[in-house]
Amino acid sequence: MMHALQKFLLFHLLMCLGLQALGSDIINGKKANEKLMLYMASVQNNKGHHVCGGFLIDESFVLTAAHCDEKNSMSVVLGTHNLKKVDDSMRYNVTRCKHPSYVSVSKGDDIMLLKLSKKAQLNKRVKPVPLIKAEIKIKEKAKCHVAGWGSTETGGKTDNVLRDVDVPIVNLEDCKKEWAQPPNGVNLPANVICAGGYGTKNGFCQGDSGGPLVCDRKAVGVVSFNMRKNCDYPNVPNVYTNISKYLPWIKKILKQKKC
Structure with missing residues (x-):
C-alpha cells in the first residue's frame, strides 16, 4: 500500500x-556543426x-x-x-x-x-549513432553533450536551428540525494543516468525530450525529465533514461x- x-x-x-520535458530547449549551447550529429x-x-x-x-x-x-x-x-x-x-x-x-x-x-x-x-x-555497450561504465564528470531544437532561455522563443551543449555526468547516488532533498522529495525511477543541470549552467530545459546524451561518440542516454520549466541552473541534475539497461x-x- x-x-x-x-x-x-x-x-x-x-x-x-x-x-x-516536452518541447526542446538547449541552455547555454551553441549552433551545432552541420557536419556533426547526423x-x-x-x-x-x-x-x-x-x-x-x-x-x-x-x-x-x-x-x-x-x-x-x-x-x-x-x-x-x-x-x-x-x-x-x-x-x-x-x-x-x-x-x-x-x-x-x-x-x-x-x-x-x-x-x-x-x-x-x-x-x-x-x-x-x-x-x-552507435549505442553504448553494456560493459562500458561512464565515469563521473565525463564530458558528454546533448542536442536539440528550441529556445535558449526560460520562456524564450523556439529556434529552428539545432544546438548542442556540453554536460558533465553526475554521480547517480549524488543525483538521487539531490532529487530526494526537500522540498523536492522525489525518488528517481530505476535505470536512469544524470548529467548537467546541477553545478553547471548547461543542460536541457522542458525539453529535448527523446534526444540523445552522447559520450565518446556513443549514445548513452535518452532525455527524460528535469525540474520545473525554469532553466536557471543549477538546481538538480537532468535525468536521462539509461540506454545500457x-x-x-x-x-x-x-x-x-x-x-
Missing part, C-alpha cells in the same frame, strides 16, 4: 512541477510540428522517449539541422514501439523505438525489425 502511495505522490509531484531526428506530430528529439540508431529505427508518443500519427525528419529546410524526402512515417513497461515518466522506462516506414537513406547528411530489448526489436 505504501509503495503504491509513494508512486502516486511521485507522479503527482512530477506533474505539478512540470517535469515532463543522427539527430525531429519527431513531429501529424501537423508537421516538432514535438521531441530523437536519434537514428539503425537504418530502420529512431530512438526517443516514450512520453513523446502522440495520440495521432507521427513522423520523423532526418538529414537537416534547420527545421525550416525540410522536404518530403527527409520525412518518414513511423510505427511506435513503446517499451512495454512504460506507464509514466515518474515510473521510468521512458524509452521508445520508432520504426521508419522505409529505410533511411544514409549519406553525408544522415548517419546513425535496455540493450536486450532494443537489439531484439532491431533484429526482428518489428515491435
